[in-house]
Amino acid sequence: MTVLQGFQIALHALRLNPLRSFLTMLGIVIGVASIVTVFAIGAGAQLRLQEQIRSIGANVLMITPGAVYQGGVRLKEGTKLTMTESDVQAILEQIPEVQAAAGSIAGTAQTIHESKNWNTTINGTTTGHFMVRDWQLSSGRFFSGPEETGAGKVVILGSTVARELFAPGDDPIGAQIRIMNVPLEVVGVLDRKGPAQDDVAFVPLSTAKLRFLGSASGINRDSVAYIIAKVAADGQMAGARSEIESLLRQRHRIPVGQEDDFKVQDPAAAMEAQQGAIRTVALLLVAIASVSLLVGGISIMNVMIVSVTERTREIGIRRALGGRMRDIRLQFICEALVLCLLGGAIGVVGGIALSMTVARMAGWITSVDSEAIGLALVFSIATGLVFGFYPAHKASKLSPIEALKTE
Amino acid sequence: MDGVAVTAVRNVSFDIARGEILAVMGPSGSGKSTLMNMIGLLDLPSEGAIYLERENVADLSEDRRSVLRARSIGFVFQSYNLLARHNAVENVALPLVYCGVNRKERITRAEQSLEAVGMLHRAQHFPRQLSGGEQQRIAIARALIASPLIVLADEPTGALDSRTGGEILALFDALNEAGQTIVMITHDPGIATRCRRTIRLHDGQLVSDETQLPLVPKRVAAS
Numbered sequence: 001m002t003v004l005q006g007f008q009i010a011l012h013a014l015r016l017n018p019l020r021s022f023l024t025m026l027g028i029v030i031g032v033a034s035i036v037t038v039f040a041i042g043a044g045a046q047l048r049l050q051e052q053i054r055s056i057g058a059n060v061l062m063i064t065p066g067a068v069y070q071g072g073v074r075l076k077e078g079t080k081l082t083m084t085e086s087d088v089q090a091i092l093e094q095i096p097e098v099q100a101a102a103g104s105i106a107g108t109a110q111t112i113h114e115s116k117n118w119n120t121t122i123n124g125t126t127t128g129h130f131m132v133r134d135w136q137l138s139s140g141r142f143f144s145g146p147e148e149t150g151a152g153k154v155v156i157l158g159s160t161v162a163r164e165l166f167a168p169g170d171d172p173i174g175a176q177i178r179i180m181n182v183p184l185e186v187v188g189v190l191d192r193k194g195p196a197q198d199d200v201a202f203v204p205l206s207t208a209k210l211r212f213l214g215s216a217s218g219i220n221r222d223s224v225a226y227i228i229a230k231v232a233a234d235g236q237m238a239g240a241r242s243e244i245e246s247l248l249r250q251r252h253r254i255p256v257g258q259e260d261d262f263k264v265q266d267p268a269a270a271m272e273a274q275q276g277a278i279r280t281v282a283l284l285l286v287a288i289a290s291v292s293l294l295v296g297g298i299s300i301m302n303v304m305i306v307s308v309t310e311r312t313r314e315i316g317i318r319r320a321l322g323g324r325m326r327d328i329r330l331q332f333i334c335e336a337l338v339l340c341l342l343g344g345a346i347g348v349v350g351g352i353a354l355s356m357t358v359a360r361m362a363g364w365i366t367s368v369d370s371e372a373i374g375l376a377l378v379f380s381i382a383t384g385l386v387f388g389f390y391p392a393h394k395a396s397k398l399s400p401i402e403a404l405k406t407e
Numbered sequence: 408m409d410g411v412a413v414t415a416v417r418n419v420s421f422d423i424a425r426g427e428i429l430a431v432m433g434p435s436g437s438g439k440s441t442l443m444n445m446i447g448l449l450d451l452p453s454e455g456a457i458y459l460e461r462e463n464v465a466d467l468s469e470d471r472r473s474v475l476r477a478r479s480i481g482f483v484f485q486s487y488n489l490l491a492r493h494n495a496v497e498n499v500a501l502p503l504v505y506c507g508v509n510r511k512e513r514i515t516r517a518e519q520s521l522e523a524v525g526m527l528h529r530a531q532h533f534p535r536q537l538s539g540g541e542q543q544r545i546a547i548a549r550a551l552i553a554s555p556l557i558v559l560a561d562e563p564t565g566a567l568d569s570r571t572g573g574e575i576l577a578l579f580d581a582l583n584e585a586g587q588t589i590v591m592i593t594h595d596p597g598i599a600t601r602c603r604r605t606i607r608l609h610d611g612q613l614v615s616d617e618t619q620l621p622l623v624p625k626r627v628a629a630s
Contacts, residue, residue: 001504009504016492317488320449321549322477322505324470400449404488 001327006334013335021339024303027296028343028383029350032376034289036351039372041358042282044365046275053271055194057133059234061241061264063087063227063248068261081105081223082261085205087251088128088227094247097231097240102128103205103224107213111201113165113177120161121200122179124208130190132230140173140188143204147187151206155179156188160198179203182211237266293379297387300339304332304391308398315395316403329396336388337381344380348373415441416452419613421606423557423590428583430599431592433608440561442608443592447480447559448472459556477505481550485562487542489534489549495521496530499549506553520548524578540571547578551587558582560591564598576601 014021065082068075088103104125111118123129127142138159147154157165157172166172172186184203192198203212205224231240241264248262308315315328355366416438423429433439444450445457448464456463459479464472481502482488489498500517508516521527524544534542543563550558560579564572576598583589591598599605600619607615 002507005504008510013492313488314490317490318501318505319473320447320476320482320488321502322473322553324473324505326470327473327505401444404484 001323001330003330003334006327006330007338009331010334010338014338020303024300025296025339025343025346027292027299028340028380029296029347031289031293031296032344032347032380033350033354034292035286035376035379036348036368036372037354037358037366038282038285038289039375040351040355040366040368041364042278042285043367043369043372044355044359045278045282047367048365049271049275049278051194052196053268055133055197056267056271057135057230058268059231059237060132060267061229061231061237061244062267063229063244063262063264065225066261066263067259080261081225082252083224083227083248084222085224086222087248088224090247090251091227091229091244092128095240095243097233097236097243099230099232100128100131101227101229102126102132103227104129105205105208105213105223105225109179109212111161111165111177111179113175116165118161118164120158122208122212123200123202124205124213125202126205129202129228132228133193135193136191137188138191139171140186142188147207148204149206151210152204153182153184153207153211154187154204155184156190156202157186158190158198158200158202159192160195161201162186162189180212237269241266290379293383296343297340297383300336300383301387301391304336304388305394307335308332308391308395311395312398312403312406315398316400316406319398319400320404325396328398329392332392332395333385333388336392337384340380340384340388341377344377347380348376351376414611416445416608416611419608419611420455421613421616423588425556425588426583426586427604428579428589428602429591430602430605431590431608432594432596432599432605434594436610437608438611439592439594439608443559443561443590446557446590447482448476473505477502478553479556481553481555481558483543483546483550483558483560483563485565487534487539487546487566489542489545491534494531494533495526495537495545495548498534498545499552501549502553516552517548520552521545523551524548538571539567540574543567543571543575544578547575547582551582556588558587558589560589562593562595563591564595565593 063083065080068080068082083103085103088101091098092101102125104123106121106123108119109122111120126148130136130142137156140156142156143152143154146152155177162172165177166175172189175186176183177186178184179201184207190198190202209221229240229244231237244264245260248264249260252261254260318328318331319325352368355368358364359366419438419442431439431442441450445452448459448467451465456465458464459475464475467475489495490501493501496514496517499520500513503513503516518527518530521530524547526541526544526548529537529541529545534545537545543566547558547563550560558579563579564575567575579589579591580601591602593599604616604618606613607617
């Protein structure tokens with residue numbers, strides 16, 4: 001008997017009892033579907049994170065306010081804007097590894113263009129911001145010097161805002177939009193950088209302070225909410241970081257032993273660490289999903305053992321008609337394999353459907369890759385072989401004489 | 408079985424010639440079934456030898472005996488033993504699965520075999536749709552499909568009424584006329600008298616081996 005004949009006999013046997021066959025493979029279906037889904041969600045989360053890392057730009061350090069003491073009370077981090085525009089200047093001038101730096105303040109506001117409006121992040125900054133983040137324009141120009149110093153009424157739109165405020169084919173450059181009743185001229189539209197990054201409108205820092213966000217929580221009028229700085233090379237990140245720290249401690253007159261009123265972070269490094277954590281969680285979930293594959297395998301073994309007992313006479317007849325022990329074994333292993341492969345295939349389809357549903361309902365990015373599908377199918381074949389072997393072996397060991405006597 | 412050794416057959420020795428039709432008779436427990444299982448290569452003697460075409464099958468491995476069984480032995484059982492979930496033609500073709508014959512040829516040969524027993528019109532029917540006599544004819548077609556050396560029939564009419572049983576016996580006679588070697592195990596003296604040669608067993612011993620002289624010798628009849 002050939003393997004092909006084994007599969008033909010197996011398919012025939014399974015077709016006779018479709019409900020039982022389906023229920024038997026349900027464990028595999030659920031196991032494979034959950035493995036595929038978990039993989040898809042895990043891969044999606046990593047993709048999203050990678051996109052965020054890319055969107056920050058390479059070799060970027062971010063300096064944010066730390067906790068400060070005010071009259072002996074330790075305030076929440078970020079309560080006081082401790083960084084200033086002159087800090088930005090000092091970093092640029094005194095630290096050679098830093099190629100570009102920019103301070104920003106940000107808030108949210110309604111943007112209005114004719115009949116359309118859109119709520120977005122308003123970021124007051126300087127042209128250096130775009131240099132640090134390697135962010136190119138898709139059209140128009142960056143802020144000019146006089147606009148930056150003189151609170152020019154100009155705005156650069158992220159691609160999402162441009163899409164929401166302007167009809168397709170409508171050129172935003174030169175158009176007037178209003179933010180908090182201040183009319184601004186659109187001078188540039190940025191390239192796409194990722195869904196989370198593109199929903200923003202940039203105005204000159206001076207404009208933001210003067211017209212929108214003020215510097216109410218600042219220690220002085222010079223305050224910025226955070227500074228981003230680009231370091232020339234990856235290997236210089238640690239050095240640049242400690243130099244910035246000592247420079248700022250000196251500038252902020254922080255005595256030895258006292259806590260910094262700022263924090264220097266490497267967002268890409270932090271995200272890479274997060275990525276590792278996501279990978280670990282995803283692997284853990286895959287391990288849990290594999291348990292259901294194990295349970296599915298046991299249920300297949302259980303049904304196969306019952307099936308062998310029920311079909312003892314058939315086995316006796318097949319032996320009497322010339323079936324070798326290995327033919328009987330092959331027949332039952334093929335049945336288990338067909339159950340697992342079919343269950344695996346249904347599971348893959350179900351998993352893809354499930355991850356697409358999750359993507360739509362929860363708004364997560366999911367990504368089904370062929371690796372996950374391949375792995376799930378290999379798992380189900382292995383399950384079929386492992387859990388089909390014992391019942392098949394048991395069937396092949398039956399004495400044909402005894403089997404023929406069974407009613 | 409169950410750890411108790413039972414000597415079912417002892418000191419039994421006989422030859423079966425090609426083209427013979429032979430009845431093995433004896434009461435229950437006389438060792439008929441054990442003898443049949445040994446002739447059918449399902450069981451092995453603890454002592455002695457069984458020669459099939461000058462080959463001692465007692466020396467063969469389990470697998471070799473299975474292969475030989477597929478090609479050389481055709482079983483006919485009292486309870487037909489057709490596979491309930493397969494139709495007549497699939498049942499008849501079953502032994503060829505184990506002879507490595509492809510599906511198309513299996514079906515063609517199964518149809519020829521069904522035709523030989525007059526059952527071709529029932530090819531697509533399932534066992535439950537057939538009468539006992541029809542099922543037994545299908546089983547005989549299955550026994551014949553691989554052109555076996557021996558057709559081994561265990562109480563082939565035991566589950567049938569006498570008229571249908573008579574038809575089945577007539578079919579065996581016709582097959583024997585065509586040259587098929589047939590061994591029938593039975594405790595029905597009526598069947599035994601239809602066979603030219605009868606072996607009688609009692610308590611595992613061979614008590615008689617008689618060949619009836621034909622009333623009209625075949626050679627004379629033929630000339």
